[in-house]
Amino acid sequence: MDSQHPPLETLQDIKRMMERSSRFISLSGWSGISAGICALVGAWAAQQRISAYLQAKRSDNYYRGETEVVSGNVASLYNDLFLIAGITFITAFISAFLFTWARSRRNGTPLWDRTVQRLAWNTILPMVIGGLVLIRAIELHYFELVAPGCLIFYGLALVNASKYTLGEIRYLGYGQLILGIINLWSGVYGLYFWAAGFGVLHILYGAIMWWKYERKR
Numbered sequence: 001m002d003s004q005h006p007p008l009e010t011l012q013d014i015k016r017m018m019e020r021s022s023r024f025i026s027l028s029g030w031s032g033i034s035a036g037i038c039a040l041v042g043a044w045a046a047q048q049r050i051s052a053y054l055q056a057k058r059s060d061n062y063y064r065g066e067t068e069v070v071s072g073n074v075a076s077l078y079n080d081l082f083l084i085a086g087i088t089f090i091t092a093f094i095s096a097f098l099f100t101w102a103r104s105r106r107n108g109t110p111l112w113d114r115t116v117q118r119l120a121w122n123t124i125l126p127m128v129i130g131g132l133v134l135i136r137a138i139e140l141h142y143f144e145l146v147a148p149g150c151l152i153f154y155g156l157a158l159v160n161a162s163k164y165t166l167g168e169i170r171y172l173g174y175g176q177l178i179l180g181i182i183n184l185w186s187g188v189y190g191l192y193f194w195a196a197g198f199g200v201l202h203i204l205y206g207a208i209m210w211w212k213y214e215r216k217r
Contacts, residue, residue: 027165028103029214031096032172032206036199038095042088043195046081050191053077103214119164126157144187147194151180154197168212172205 056073104111130153137145158173176197183193 027169027209028096028099029206029208029210029212030099032202032209034095034099034206035092036202036204036206038088038092039198039202040195040200042084043191043199045084045088046191049077049080049084115164119161122164123157123161126153126160129153130156144190145184147190148180148183148187150194151176151183151197155180166209166213168205168209172201175201 053073101111110116130149133153134146134149137143137149155173155176158169158176160173162170162173179193179197179201183190186193
């Protein structure tokens with residue numbers, strides 16, 4: 001029986017080597033957790049700004065019959081929301097990158113090789129196309145499509161890229177797609193669906209990945 005162990009261990013080593021060469025396996029669970037926290041903070045900030053806008057809309061100063069005042073308040077709201085979204089994305093990206101970089105160093109795997117390039121391309125392409133679609137939707141004032149559109153195109157990007165990294169990321173993509181599709185028929189709750197997808201699901205995914213791959217046994 002003992003003589004069978006060396007060939008078995010050799011096969012396992014070969015399998016691990018093939019996996020390392022074809023997949024980027026250094027994604028950190030903390031990357032998902034940090035990105036989810038950033039998303040929840042961004043959603044909270046956006047909700048506070050929307051609440052302030054609605055409160056101003058109900059006030060007597062808003063109903064002075066001046067079109068410039070109305071349009072100015074709406075334009076200010078959109079600018080602030082775009083600013084919050086931009087800061088949230090940049091902060092989440094930087095934090096996720098740092099945790100992944102740290103794990104990549106610990107694992108001794110390159111952070112930029114052909115596998116990572118394929119992963120990046122298959123992730124970025126659906127998101128860029130989705131971004132262009134959503135920009136056009138905003139131009140046409142279809143604002144209720146922004147949140148579900150973000151979830152759907154991001155979910156497609158994750159599913160598309162899952163073959164180049166940890167397979168579990170596919171299920172995160174499925175979760176984003178399900179939330180996005182449901183949100184298509186409940187647009188008034190877009191911010192809550194956005195927070196659930198980019199915030200809660202990311203934290204759950206990150207915690208599961210940390211527990212499965214990174215915790216010290």
